[in-house]
Amino acid sequence: MHHANHYYGHSHVLARYCGLADADPPRLRGYLQHGWNIGDGLAPDHEFVPGVPSFLWSERTRRRAWSLGRRQLYVTGAPFAYLLAMQPVSADEKREGTIWYPFHGWEGQHVEGDHAALMAEIRATEPGPVTVCLYWQEYPKLRRRYERAGFRVICHGYRGGWWKDLDPGFLYRQLGELRRHARVASNRLCSAVFYGALAGCEPAVYGDPMHLRNETSAFGGQQRILREWAGLHGAHVDPSLARAIAVDELGADRLLSPPELRRLLGWPMPRSVNDAELTGVLTR
């Protein structure tokens, strides 16, 4: 229905959860929220076709989208939360240091800000080793600068778009990295911070939030985020509060069962269904 459904390998994760081949997920009958936001859950330039449902991460986003006139809203939870549920924590997991996500622009956007000052603030704040994760757009431009400052620099991969450069491994890499670190931080509250909090990192949001060239704040922007999610801002925040908020924002406490998700997304039943799932209702 929309190319954004396949960003970050989201549809791939859901296909796997639904028991389907995850190399090439089927078309998804609706719009899948692909990032945390403070609007209706979908991108500001998203074109809505009437009657096409939106699959959102949280009840809060659903309520907000409803108030904005959106209908056919269904809370599924974030694909990352499904991945987390499917990828058990390994026994020998060791966490060390911080994974830091500098605010980035998306395709066609440009971030303006002082990276040198940010690097200094990170150094002054983080006690252990720091891994800086850059978006693929900024990776070639900024990689050397951060490496020279002594950071380990990584990139989770391409987001993909218009059915090109799809990267089913994106979320897996991100989860793997998050589980290697004790802390997750960014200069803006974003999906990655929530992912990290859900994956067991202690989150932090601090430093110059920078800005996008021609940035618009349709839903109150950075100031509103600061007001509404004040408890998540600062170099050290209450981890249990952060986790509770992450659970809410990612809908991690209301993941759907594979049968429900398949019906919603318009996906077929897998060829082999675990018998435990079958019941008296099945009259297939």
Add this chain to the structure above:
Amino acid sequence: MIQLIGGEMPHWSDLSGGHGPAPLDAALAGPLVAGVPGRTLVAGPHDPALLPAGATVLVRGVADAEALDGPDRTVLCGSLEKLAAEPAFDTVIALDGLGRLCTPEAPDLGWEETLGLLLAVLKPGGRLLLGVPNEFGLDRLLALPPSPADTDWVTPDGPVTPVDLHPRLAGAGFPVVREYAAYPGALLGAEVLTDPGLRGFLGAALTAAAPSGPRLADPDRLVTGALRHGLAAQLAPGWILLAGDLPAGPAAVLPTGAVRRDGGVWFRADGTPIPAGRTLEDLVLTACGRRALPAVRELLTAWQDGPAAGVPAGQVVVDAAGACHGLAAPSVPVSALRSLAVRLIGGGYADLWPSPADEAELTALLAGMTGRELDPHAVPDGPRPGAGSLRELRVERDRLERELADARARHEFYERTIASRDAELKRVRQVNALLSATVPGKAANTVVDGLKAGRRAVRAVVRRTRD
């Protein structure tokens, strides 16, 4: 023995169902009538199974008189006002009310005059069992505009409510000792109506017994709402009053018998306890109203995981511990889920699920919400939602209209998408053609052609070797 007292209707029957509703079912009325003492008059149409031995019966249609005639009863046929010549009775049973006691031969009488005639044949210190129709009952609120019927040579001059009747009967020496809200399927006293724990059970009983037929809206929601808001007595289709020198009667009567309370728990006539709580359907609809799908998911899962999975949601009471108690015989779970899907669509909640949310699709999704796999094509057909009910028809029409508009919008989107994909395909083919014409492209083609030729040669050799 039939006695024509005057004013009788030669070609008429109130018991045939052709002239007004059937009389109160003997199963409901029986516990009230059991053991009434002395000389008894049963006035108006009553279920023949109800008539006490030795009773005197008054009916206005000759056909009814002939049908009821028997060795141990006296059948009087005619109009109420001709009854004055009869000796007074110890008990008068008029559960059908005052509306079918007089005939076209009688002058038009008001309800007070008719009641006066009835009381006149009752001995002082006697007892009266009187039915009273409710002009503002929910059956009338939901009725379509009626056509004049043969019974309507004069229309009743109501409204008559218990509020009017209590002082009138007390003044005549017959104080009211019990008032029942009379629904099809239950007679409910004040004690049961004021017990919040019984709302689910009573709702299930009343909705199961609600008559079908054309009407303005499905009555189930109104019944459930009336019970919740304490209006079930005021909105009952009628009332039954027990007046005079008699015991108060059971707290409520169901087709299975009288209910009783013991130690804070209500019991059916057969001694089984009545579960306290709301119906599953009520809870699901309320959760839908709050858009609380996680709560819906929880309710559905508890229902489908238990022995009540095949019982329709309106016949399942959920107790305080969340356990589901089925009140009806179970069918197959998929039918119960489908019935609930029909109720959700009729209730206007279809848009909580992605369209098209028709009965089969929604049934499959509800099954999915309980973690079960169900193909919409495997959902059995059932009655159309809201058949005969204008509100539900309107809801259905609106839903279909919306789905059609959505489908058109999607169609346009698909057209646009196909056009852009076609353009892309054309462009890719052009690029392909251009690349094929270049030196590396030609070289690649030569390699591919060579490989193909090689494969053909190998196949030919293999074929020859086989032959």
